[in-house]
Amino acid sequence: xxxxxxxxxxxxxxxxxxxxxxxxxxxxxxxxxxxxxxxxxxxxxxxxxxxxxxxxxxxxxxxxxxxxxxxxxxxxxxxxxxxxxxxxxxxxxxxxxxxxxxxxxxxxxxxxxxxxxxxxxxxxxxxxxxxxxxxxxxxxxxxxxxxxxxxxxxxxxxxxxxxxxx
Amino acid sequence: xxxxxxxxxxxxxxxxxxxxxxxxxxxxxxxxxxxxxxxxxxxxxxxxxxxxxxxxxxxxxxxxxxxxxxxxxxxxxxxxxxxxxxxxxxxxxxxxxxxxxxxxxxxxxxxxxxxxxxxxxxxxxxxxxxxxxxxxxxxxxxxxxxxxxxxxxxxxxxxxxxxxxxxxxxxxxxxxxxxxxxxxxxxxxxxxxxxxxxxxxxxxxx
Numbered sequence: 001x002x003x004x005x006x007x008x009x010x011x012x013x014x015x016x017x018x019x020x021x022x023x024x025x026x027x028x029x030x031x032x033x034x035x036x037x038x039x040x041x042x043x044x045x046x047x048x049x050x051x052x053x054x055x056x057x058x059x060x061x062x063x064x065x066x067x068x069x070x071x072x073x074x075x076x077x078x079x080x081x082x083x084x085x086x087x088x089x090x091x092x093x094x095x096x097x098x099x100x101x102x103x104x105x106x107x108x109x110x111x112x113x114x115x116x117x118x119x120x121x122x123x124x125x126x127x128x129x130x131x132x133x134x135x136x137x138x139x140x141x142x143x144x145x146x147x148x149x150x151x152x153x154x155x156x157x158x159x160x161x162x163x164x165x166x
Numbered sequence: 167x168x169x170x171x172x173x174x175x176x177x178x179x180x181x182x183x184x185x186x187x188x189x190x191x192x193x194x195x196x197x198x199x200x201x202x203x204x205x206x207x208x209x210x211x212x213x214x215x216x217x218x219x220x221x222x223x224x225x226x227x228x229x230x231x232x233x234x235x236x237x238x239x240x241x242x243x244x245x246x247x248x249x250x251x252x253x254x255x256x257x258x259x260x261x262x263x264x265x266x267x268x269x270x271x272x273x274x275x276x277x278x279x280x281x282x283x284x285x286x287x288x289x290x291x292x293x294x295x296x297x298x299x300x301x302x303x304x305x306x307x308x309x310x311x312x313x314x315x316x317x318x319x320x321x322x323x324x325x326x327x328x329x330x331x332x333x334x335x336x337x338x339x340x341x342x343x344x345x346x347x348x349x350x351x352x353x354x355x356x357x358x359x360x361x362x363x364x365x366x367x368x369x370x371x372x
Contacts, residue, residue, distance in 0.1 A: 011343055015317065017324055046349060050318040053299040054200045061209060063195050066217060067188055073221040 010036060014043045102155040109152050172236040180227045187227075191220050194237065197320060198244050204315040205248040205308065207300055215251060219244045234329055241322070241330045245312045252308050302352035310345035317342055 012018045013026040030037045126142040141154040172193075178186035198219050203212035222243050230239055303311055309331070316322040316330065324335045324342075331338065 008339065008343065011339070011346070015324070015342075042350065043346065046346065046353065047318045049295055049299060049353070050204075050314070053296045054204060054315070054319040056296055057203045057209070057212075058196045058200050061196075061199050061203075061213065063199070066195055066213070066220075067191050069217045070191055070220045070224070071184070071188075073217060074224050077221065077225060 006036070007039070010040055011043070014040060014047075099157050102157050106154055106156070109154055173232055176227065176230060176232070176236055179224070180230075187224060190223075190236075194240055195220075197237070198240065200319055201241065201244050201312070201315050202248055204303060204319065205245070205311045206251060207304065211251060215244065215247050218247055222247070235326070238322070238326050238329045241316060241320070242332070245316075245330060248312070249308045298353055298356045301356055302349050305348055305352045306345055310341055310348065313338060313341045314345040314349060 009018065009022065009026055013023055018026065030040060126144075128140045128142070129138070139156045141156065143152045143154070145151050172190070175186045175190050179190060195216060199212055199216045202215040202219070203209060206212050206215065219240065223240060226243075230236070303314075306314065312331065313327055316327050322330070324338050327338045327342075328335045331341075
């Protein structure tokens with residue numbers, strides 16, 4: 001048997017990758033061949049060292065924040081919904097500007113509603129809650145319109161206080 | 167935990183169950199970190215790669231068909247991210263001349279009949295051991311580091327490693343052989359230089 005075949009067999013033996021018959025032959029040989037036994041022991045020793053070093057490194061690692069970081073990364077990857085985008089806008093520009101914008105949208109919706117167009121049935125409106133921060137309650141109404149005018153979106157914001165809604 | 171349990175968690179996570187995905191993260195974070203740390207030798211980089219690995223796993227959960235086990239898929243993402251990281255840092259040496267069995271080199275260098283910790287009087291402490299392992303791993307290419315860590319630390323079979331590295335079992339055996347041989351040589355050099363520092367003279371067993 002050549003040395004390369006020999007070492008390949010010893011490696012496969014150490015890794016549990018030899019068939020039962022061949023593994024038995026290697027085991028028998030190791031009982032009578034101290035040189036081969038030394039090489040197997042060296043491989044096993046190195047395995048032990050690598051495992052100890054890996055275990056020590058992992059013991060020192062702090063995984064307590066990992067899940068939070070992963071979750072944030074996942075959330076960053078997902079495109080924000082319409083309500084999230086509007087919420088962000090509200091947070092950025094403040095409640096006053098947001099309320100004013102909502103009022104303008106409502107006024108435009110009333111003023112520009114075309115005459116003769118049949119209003120949609122009540123159950124055509126989609127209502128979503130809107131997170132505008134702790135100082136207000138927000139609601140988005142999406143009213144399905146006819147083909148000529150398309151849908152109308154109304155954002156309604158009510159400021160609140162500790163005692164209740166204003 | 168069996169792979170069937172992994173599959174259940176993967177199915178739940180794919181359906182949007184964040185708690186199930188959190189369970190997968192908890193289950194595999196040490197293993198992913200272990201491979202990443204072994205390859206990158208930096209705890210900060212290893213943690214970043216661990217985080218990125220799980221984000222990618224989540225992103226591609228829908229593509230996981232279950233034809234391979236979850237952990238081989240997970241390791242594939244981890245190893246690829248580590249290799250990318252090493253490439254960006256200019257430290258990657260991934261193309262190995264020995265991907266095919268090179269018998270002439272094997273003739274020249276067999277596994278060494280050497281063990282660093284068989285003598286309790288010489289047993290290295292944990293810190294010293296880690297420093298030796300770190301410098302020995304530094305001498306390996308990224309592919310060699312990956313196979314030796316997956317085999318020796320994580321206990322993956324040749325077939326599983328071939329799946330992770332997307333190569334043949336023969337290539338895995340060859341990489342593993344050379345990786346071990348180089349690790350032994352590097353550990354031996356390291357051990358000898360430490361002994362010289364201590365003023366100890368010791369011959370290798372023959």
